[in-house]
Amino acid sequence: MHELAVTRSILKIVLDNTEKNGSSRVRKIFLQIGELRNLEEDWIQHYFDQISKGTPAEKAKIHVNKVPVVFKCKTCNKEFSASFREERKILCSHCQSFEYDLLSGREFIIEKIEVE
């Protein structure tokens, strides 16, 4: 997912929400983003500043809570986390199995919007 496209969708949701609540200004936007999404907070803020000009969300501050990548092993049933920045094969850290499900890391959630 590209930051600009993502930022456009955030702005749209924020503005829809603002309109519904009859708020005049958006102060802060809290996002939850899984590490697998590979989105940079600085870029989201940068794009947001550009595309929100002239809207009630202009100058809103974006806060990103990164959600770690967590797997659940199908062999030993234990949970483990892994970083995708290291370019290597991911194995269960308990039993070295290749079989696992992804529990978290793909989140993209607007957690909270602070308005005036």
Ligand SMILES: [Zn+2]
């Ligand atoms: Zn395991």
